[in-house]
Amino acid sequence: MYLSGIEDMNVIDNLASELQCTGCMACVNRCDYGALTEIVNHDGFITWEYNADRCVECEKCIGVCPITHPVKPHKIQKIYAAFNKEEAIQMKSSSGGIAYALGEAILKDGGMVAGVAWEKGFRGVSYQLAYNQEQLSGFCQSKYLQSYIKDIYQKVERQLEKRCPILFVGLPCQIAGLRAYLGKEYKLLYTVELVCRGNLSIKGFQKYISFRKAQGINEISAVSMRSKLRGGHAQITLEIDTKDGVQHIFYAEEDPYFVSMWRGYALNNSCYDCRFKGESRMGDLSLADAWGSEFLYTDVFDDKGISHVLVNSNKGNALMEKIAHRLWIRKTDINNVVCVSKSLLTSAKRPEHRKQFYHDLDQISYEEIIDKYLKPIPKRRLATVEDAFYYQKESEQGKLLCAYGIGETYFRLQKEKILKFDYYTSSFGEDQRANQIEPVYLPYKEVKHREDIFVYITVHDYHSAKSIHEQLYKDRIPHKLFCDATL
Ligand SMILES: Cc1cc2nc3c(=O)[nH]c(=O)nc-3n(C[C@H](O)[C@H](O)[C@H](O)COP(=O)(O)OP(=O)(O)OC[C@H]3O[C@@H](n4cnc5c(N)ncnc54)[C@H](O)[C@@H]3O)c2cc1C
Ligand code: SF4
Ligand code: SF4
Numbered sequence: 089m090y091l092s093g094i095e096d097m098n099v100i101d102n103l104a105s106e107l108q109c110t111g112c113m114a115c116v117n118r119c120d121y122g123a124l125t126e127i128v129n130h131d132g133f134i135t136w137e138y139n140a141d142r143c144v145e146c147e148k149c150i151g152v153c154p155i156t157h158p159v160k161p162h163k164i165q166k167i168y169a170a171f172n173k174e175e176a177i178q179m180k181s182s183s184g185g186i187a188y189a190l191g192e193a194i195l196k197d198g199g200m201v202a203g204v205a206w207e208k209g210f211r212g213v214s215y216q217l218a219y220n221q222e223q224l225s226g227f228c229q230s231k232y233l234q235s236y237i238k239d240i241y242q243k244v245e246r247q248l249e250k251r252c253p254i255l256f257v258g259l260p261c262q263i264a265g266l267r268a269y270l271g272k273e274y275k276l277l278y279t280v281e282l283v284c285r286g287n288l289s290i291k292g293f294q295k296y297i298s299f300r301k302a303q304g305i306n307e308i309s310a311v312s313m314r315s316k317l318r319g320g321h322a323q324i325t326l327e328i329d330t331k332d333g334v335q336h337i338f339y340a341e342e343d344p345y346f347v348s349m350w351r352g353y354a355l356n357n358s359c360y361d362c363r364f365k366g367e368s369r370m371g372d373l374s375l376a377d378a379w380g381s382e383f384l385y386t387d388v389f390d391d392k393g394i395s396h397v398l399v400n401s402n403k404g405n406a407l408m409e410k411i412a413h414r415l416w417i418r419k420t421d422i423n424n425v426v427c428v429s430k431s432l433l434t435s436a437k438r439p440e441h442r443k444q445f446y447h448d449l450d451q452i453s454y455e456e457i458i459d460k461y462l463k464p465i466p467k468r469r470l471a472t473v474e475d476a477f478y479y480q481k482e483s484e485q486g487k488l489l490c491a492y493g494i495g496e497t498y499f500r501l502q503k504e505k506i507l508k509f510d511y512y513t514s515s516f517g518e519d520q521r522a523n524q525i526e527p528v529y530l531p532y533k534e535v536k537h538r539e540d541i542f543v544y545i546t547v548h549d550y551h552s553a554k555s556i557h558e559q560l561y562k563d564r565i566p567h568k569l570f571c572d573a574t575l
């Protein structure tokens with residue numbers, strides 16, 4: 089945050105602190121006097137600038153900050169796995185194309201959709217209001233960088249006051265910002281939050297694009313951060329198209345921009361201690377990638393993308409009923425979500441040298457940044473148990489990255505009818521603690537042969553511990569089980 093003019097500590101002291109501010113811009117949208125403005129800070133994150141000369145101390149901004157004045161959360165009622173039956177929509181969306189189906193339904197009812205689209209020139213993304221399907225298409229796919237909020241909450245409020253139905257799709261902190269800004273429930277407002285690992289630095293993205301341009305990728309005509317053209321849904325792929333018709337494809341594990349997200353450097357301060365994790369949710373619906381669908385929904389899996397949909401309110405339920413005919417849909421449970429989308433419950437870990445990273449971003453070349461911080465992450469997809477051993481040994485991230493491999497390897501073995509294993513786990517290296525099941529890993533040094541596999545599982549509730557133990561015992565998989573639940 090930046091101050092100019094005379095400081096009025098009473099006003100700004102009551103807004104979220106620098107470390108907690110999510111950049112939701114509820115305060116800025118609420119200020120009628122131009123005393124707060126949306127800016128991008130040194131590290132490339134959205135925050136506010138305060139001009140005391142303009143402030144009349146009305147304190148309206150304070151009441152709408154969802155960090156200092158939390159809004160009432162919803163509780164998860166039920167969970168589905170789903171995808172859009174229209175393949176073209178599914179293919180151009182991040183996961184199952186559910187957000188598009190919801191938007192279409194609201195447009196059909198004469199409403200509008202608030203979502204995030206690219207700005208001209210691909211230097212950033214911003215919230216916009218869609219009135220038709222063409223504009224709605226621009227919202228498809230996750231754009232992994234922080235969005236400018238601009239005056240979207242004011243626009244939404246004006247439409248709601250005119251009794252126009254609104255679907256607002258965004259990150260949980262932004263849905264909280266909208267609801268806090270409005271200050272009352274509107275019957276015609278529907279909110280959809282995306283399960284979220286974090287908001288990424290705009291500056292980090294711009295540096296990355298400059299790096300690609302220096303490699304000769306000029307005249308950009310499209311950027312897709314979840315392209316399914318080559319790798320399908322499971323292989324996260326960044327595609328940059330240029331006006332000469334060339335598609336430049338980068339697989340996420342080797343792409344410095346994605347690595348900056350997974351190693352945590354690119355994330356906003358508020359994301360390391362996010363207030364919007366857990367089973368209490370901000371939106372009427374929550375959408376997540378159904379990672380591991382090849383194991384969870386084998387009968388329909390074709391790698392075109394499946395979403396997990398959390399229904400958190402009656403409005404959310406009504407929305408899902410409205411679009412059910414457009415979807416393949418199946419009831420599922422919370423365990424299937426938390427073991428693949430850990431971001432639902434836990435925040436990413438702050439990297440030790442984050443401050444230095446942002447300092448270096450201005451001082452050294454992007455090639456040097458890659459060398460120092462963003463070396464490729466070892467390949468995620470593993471074919472054999474031996475691969476898993478390798479990753480355990482080679483991975484800078486240690487046991488937890490390997491845990492992903494082991495989970496996946498077990499499923500492969502299960503498919504081959506060699507072993508039966510019921511739990512799937514994924515992790516990109518940070519210590520993400522799910523409520524019930526933590527990553528499964530095996531200690532590299534102790535393992536020489538498949539028969540030597542030890543599965544370490546830490547669980548916090550007795551019943552999960554018992555059932556995992558029984559399953560492993562039945563399948564004769566040697567294991568150690570830690571359960572810290574009180575029996
Ligand atoms: C920054 C970010 C981080 C995410 N992290 C995770 C995660 O850790 N685990 C997980 O399971 N899922 C995560 N997701 C959600 C996931 O990628 C999909 O968005 C979700 O599965 C819905 O997919 P879909 O196919 O229905 O819709 P999609 O076609 O993906 O579209 C969903 C909506 O996302 C909105 N959107 C796109 N970019 C942004 C942005 N930068 N800010 C706000 N809204 C945006 C668009 O307006 C659109 O309406 C994340 C999404 C984002 C944007
Ligand atoms: S107190 Fe009122 S005038 Fe001052 S910044 Fe907050 S909303 Fe704006
Ligand atoms: S309202 Fe949002 S942008 Fe303003 S201080 Fe609070 S969290 Fe930050």
Ligand code: SF4
Pocket residue numbers: 110259260261262284285286287356358359362363364
């Ligand atoms: S992790 Fe939390 S604070 Fe960060 S963008 Fe997501 S919801 Fe907002």
